[in-house]
């Protein structure tokens with residue numbers, strides 16, 4: 001039995017078992033032109049095809065042979081014609097398995113019967129259907145529609161971008177990479193997507209997310225940042241980080257503090273009551289504008305973190321914190337070692353990173369970096385800092401999945 005035939009036969013048998021009997025309505029289809037339902041959007045996968053029916057809202061999973069039959073069913077050939085074609089290609093093919101599948105597929109609406117052919121949906125219809133499905137959380141179906149339509153109408157950068165995003169969400173890396181590559185051909189200045197592509201292509205990761213990428217991302221995100229993080233993504237990092245800090249510093253107050261990657265000031269709010277002087281540093285002018293409006297900070301600098309740290313001459317802080325901002329750095333030595341130089345004796349450093357499995361760190365498909373606890377420990381040691389605590393916690397959610405983080409509290413010797 002040929003490979004193509006085996007998968008179709010398996011499919012037909014499985015369907016028969018599920019149906020519980022072979023007594024299905026017989027459709028006499030052999031001589032009719034096979035016409036694929038024009039409302040089907042098709043997308044190939046690794047070992048299965050997906051077919052989404054825009055009319056019924058049903059998502060079908062097809063094996064490659066079934067998908068081939070469907071692709072060939074453009075109304076120009078009957079099942080009998082198909083039998084002749086396929087048996088000529090694959091000697092010894094047992095047509096019965098194919099015939100069974102076609103019969104079942106009629107019942108599932110994958111083929112249409114004779115009569116006037118319904119007007120197929122336009123590319124625009126399919127694209128807007130994809131957006132609606134995404135809104136409803138039906139991301140796989142949205143992906144199938146978006147891919148189908150984008151391949152037909154490939155000159156719109158925004159559609160490739162959307163395809164890349166939803167392919168990323170459902171974990172189809174190759175599709176995400178291809179879509180982002182097509183997008184970048186049309187929008188070569190997009191630093192965020194260029195950085196994400198570095199990860200998707202498994203190219204060597206840069207030391208940190210490029211400055212232009214951070215600037216672009218947070219210029220776009222700044223106004224909706226707090227609402228999105230706190231209300232949509234269940235952002236917990238500031239709460240978990242301050243709890244860990246308080247366990248270390250106890251009742252200490254009137255501290256000189258530095259908030260690295262302060263953003264809009266979410267963590268400044270936590271630090272303020274214990275601060276004598278609070279300094280915030282961030283690369284994004286838009287995020288700093290929000291931080292300024294909070295009134296929590298005594299000093300705010302728009303600057304890249306490693307650059308800022310290198311320019312400070314003396315140990316001037318009692319506490320240096322980085323809440324969810326070291327996630328944009330690979331090797332943590334580039335930030336922890338120079339920051340340690342700015343701590344007074346007995347001073348504290350505390351930060352969160354995303355927990356990863358790859359030693360010592362990895363640029364993930366999100367464009368952020370993940371780190372291991374052993375990397376954090378090694379870096380602390382190299383920086384001459386003692387580990388007060390290292391723990392794991394939920395930082396927030398991303399596409400419904402938990403993002404687990406590491407909370408580190410380190411201390412300069414007295």
Ligand SMILES: C[S@@+](CC[C@H](N)C(=O)[O-])C[C@H]1O[C@@H](n2cnc3c(N)ncnc32)[C@H](O)[C@@H]1O
Pocket residue numbers: 208214218237238260261262263264265266267281282283284287303304305306322323324325328
């Ligand atoms: C996820 S936000 C966290 C903001 C804030 N700490 C909070 O917890 O809400 C990350 C922040 O780090 C900043 N950032 C990332 N890389 C940076 C760099 N190399 N230099 C300065 N700021 C950076 C971004 O601009 C952004 O505001």
